[in-house]
Amino acid sequence: MTTHQAYIIGDNICTDLIHPPDYFSLDKNRRKKGFLRGVSATWADTIQPGAIIIGGENFGCGSSREVTAQVFHDRGVKIVLARSFARIFYRNMVNLGIPVCRFRGDHPWQHGTEITVDYDAGACQIKTDQASLTYEPPSSFVKHLVACGGLLPAIDILFSHAV
Amino acid sequence: MAQTLIDKILASHLLRQEDDHLLIVYDHLLLHDATGALLIKPFKNLGKPLAHPEKILAAADHFVPPATAERAEILQQYLDFTTELTGIRRKPFQGICHQILVEDGSVGPGQFIIGADSHTIMAGALGSMACGLGSTDILFSMVTGYTWLPRPPVCKLELTGNRAPFIRGKDVALAILTEIGGTRDLADYAFECVDHTNDQLSMDSRFSLACMAAEMGASFFIIIPDAITTNFLAQKGNTTKPLLPDADATYDTTLTIAMPEQSLVSVPPAPWEVEKASDLGHIKINQAFVGSCTGGRLEDIADTAAIVRGQKVAENVRLVVIPASQNIYLQAIRAGYIEDIIMAGGIVDAPSCGPCGGIDKGIIGIGQTMIATSNRNFPGRTGPGDTYLASAPVVAASALTGVITDPRVIN
Numbered sequence: 167m168t169t170h171q172a173y174i175i176g177d178n179i180c181t182d183l184i185h186p187p188d189y190f191s192l193d194k195n196r197r198k199k200g201f202l203r204g205v206s207a208t209w210a211d212t213i214q215p216g217a218i219i220i221g222g223e224n225f226g227c228g229s230s231r232e233v234t235a236q237v238f239h240d241r242g243v244k245i246v247l248a249r250s251f252a253r254i255f256y257r258n259m260v261n262l263g264i265p266v267c268r269f270r271g272d273h274p275w276q277h278g279t280e281i282t283v284d285y286d287a288g289a290c291q292i293k294t295d296q297a298s299l300t301y302e303p304p305s306s307f308v309k310h311l312v313a314c315g316g317l318l319p320a321i322d323i324l325f326s327h328a329v
Numbered sequence: 330m331a332q333t334l335i336d337k338i339l340a341s342h343l344l345r346q347e348d349d350h351l352l353i354v355y356d357h358l359l360l361h362d363a364t365g366a367l368l369i370k371p372f373k374n375l376g377k378p379l380a381h382p383e384k385i386l387a388a389a390d391h392f393v394p395p396a397t398a399e400r401a402e403i404l405q406q407y408l409d410f411t412t413e414l415t416g417i418r419r420k421p422f423q424g425i426c427h428q429i430l431v432e433d434g435s436v437g438p439g440q441f442i443i444g445a446d447s448h449t450i451m452a453g454a455l456g457s458m459a460c461g462l463g464s465t466d467i468l469f470s471m472v473t474g475y476t477w478l479p480r481p482p483v484c485k486l487e488l489t490g491n492r493a494p495f496i497r498g499k500d501v502a503l504a505i506l507t508e509i510g511g512t513r514d515l516a517d518y519a520f521e522c523v524d525h526t527n528d529q530l531s532m533d534s535r536f537s538l539a540c541m542a543a544e545m546g547a548s549f550f551i552i553i554p555d556a557i558t559t560n561f562l563a564q565k566g567n568t569t570k571p572l573l574p575d576a577d578a579t580y581d582t583t584l585t586i587a588m589p590e591q592s593l594v595s596v597p598p599a600p601w602e603v604e605k606a607s608d609l610g611h612i613k614i615n616q617a618f619v620g621s622c623t624g625g626r627l628e629d630i631a632d633t634a635a636i637v638r639g640q641k642v643a644e645n646v647r648l649v650v651i652p653a654s655q656n657i658y659l660q661a662i663r664a665g666y667i668e669d670i671i672m673a674g675g676i677v678d679a680p681s682c683g684p685c686g687g688i689d690k691g692i693i694g695i696g697q698t699m700i701a702t703s704n705r706n707f708p709g710r711t712g713p714g715d716t717y718l719a720s721a722p723v724v725a726a727s728a729l730t731g732v733i734t735d736p737r738v739i740n
């Protein structure tokens with residue numbers, strides 16, 4: 167299992183902070199630069215692929231603009247955990263095949279902690295001192311979508327015909 | 330077993346269950362130019378036919394008329410795209426998509442409706458389940474004819490008390506946000522709202538309330554149909570007998586909201602930060618905006634006209650009024666409201682989203698303040714300034730004084 171660096175953010179992080187509308191562009195590189203820029207310009211410049219984002223309540227509230235989820239994919243985020251997600255944002259993430267899970271209570275970590283994740287089992291922990299966080303493991307429906315790479319790739323695999 | 334309305338609608342639209350998720354067939358699918366334009370390339374790449382073109386209603390409202398050359402090009406691409414989709418219902422330039430949807434004769438109670446915009450939830454005011462979805466979801470539904478969802482927990486929401494003058498659906502929405510907004514306890518719940526108030530909310534106020542359910546984080550927001558609903562439906566020629574919940578249905582939770590006694594205002598940076606209008610007289614405004622899918626209906630324009638009639642808008646304050654649809658615009662002209670507003674110094678613009686999404690005419694600049702009947706005041710949403718949200722009576726009263734004003738002071 168590989169380790170991943172955790173980025174910790176607060177409650178009510180809206181889609182305009184996750185991806186400021188200024189960075190809405192048809193140019194992928196410009197789009198990628200907007201990632202979390204409303205939260206921290208430094209993070210926007212430095213977050214590496216494989217990062218884990220840990221949010222609080224109501225993560226992704228606001229707009230249905232799917233680019234706010236797409237940038238997590240573009241920047242290679244491993245998984246996003248939050249106490250709760252705004253519904254449309256959660257769906258957009260699942261539909262794009264990006265692992266998202268909910269956890270309860272407080273998490274034990276500081277920003278920058280290196281942790282390991284077992285997505286299917288619903289747990290992540292620090293390699294060194296074993297402090298762990300359990301989250302609701304994904305339902306098998308969501309797991310299927312993530313495994314297929316998202317909703318559209320799943321059409322021919324999971325959903326055989328139109329009605 | 331006794332059923333909630335949510336369970337009845339889900340059962341009547343169920344294709345099949347997949348694990349803990351339901352595959353639900355929709356009755357209508359709503360598109361608009363801004364998010365619809367994002368679908369063009371992925372739809373062509375997917376290369377599948379539409380499952381039910383007749384269920385698709387395509388409006389054009391965000392970039393109408395376009396304020397920049399780039400938006401004119403995006404709008405044109407969307408218009409060309411929807412023209413090629415044979416068999417869909419196209420209604421460009423008729424007004425804001427959510428208003429066009431509820432004005433459509435075939436849209437009514439007991440239906441399941443999806444749309445490429447978060448405020449699609451507004452159609453729940455007619456007794457249907459309606460929700461907004463992102464573009465991948467919409468694309469999937471366009472080609473399959475259904476969508477996926479977990480069964481949402483259901484909250485029975487009862488509105489009680491007496492409705493004082495100037496209290497509108499917007500005030501009720503802000504009262505609910507005061508109760509649940511900050512804690513987000515009821516995020517993702519589907520609401521079944523029953524209006525037990527004396528002097529019930531009008532249909533226009535109910536649309537305004539249901540629209541703000543998007544800001545409550547609700548998954549669905551149904552207003553249980555009653556005489557007000559059936560009158561509205563009858564006027565547009567829809568005689569569907571509304572589906573109702575069973576009287577003894579059990580709910581996951583319940584919430585009672587008493588009518589607020591005075592007008593409320595949401596202060597930046599979020600819709601759920603709510604104060605009384607009468608406590609905000611120290612806030613100076615540069616602009617007062619009556620419009621959007623939340624606050625641009627005939628009731629809002631009538632309220633505005635009644636307050637500004639025979640008066641003058643405060644010096645250097647812009648009163649911007651944008652009717653939510655061409656139909657509303659015509660009614661407001663015929664009723665003399667538009668003339669009242671223009672004579673008072675107001676500016677009336679063509680039906681569209683206007684400054685609501687921060688995309689078009691009427692946005693505010695750095696250091697400026699607006700009071701608006703729209704639905705969101707997150708930082709940057711309506712331009713770089715500060716936006717306060719309120720009912721049309723508060724917005725119109727504030728336009729006359731130049732500071733946030735409780736309308737009771739004016740009349």
Ligand code: SF4
Pocket residue numbers: 425426427446448621622623681682685686703704
């Ligand atoms: S009026 Fe505002 S909230 Fe409504 S659809 Fe347009 S941009 Fe969205």
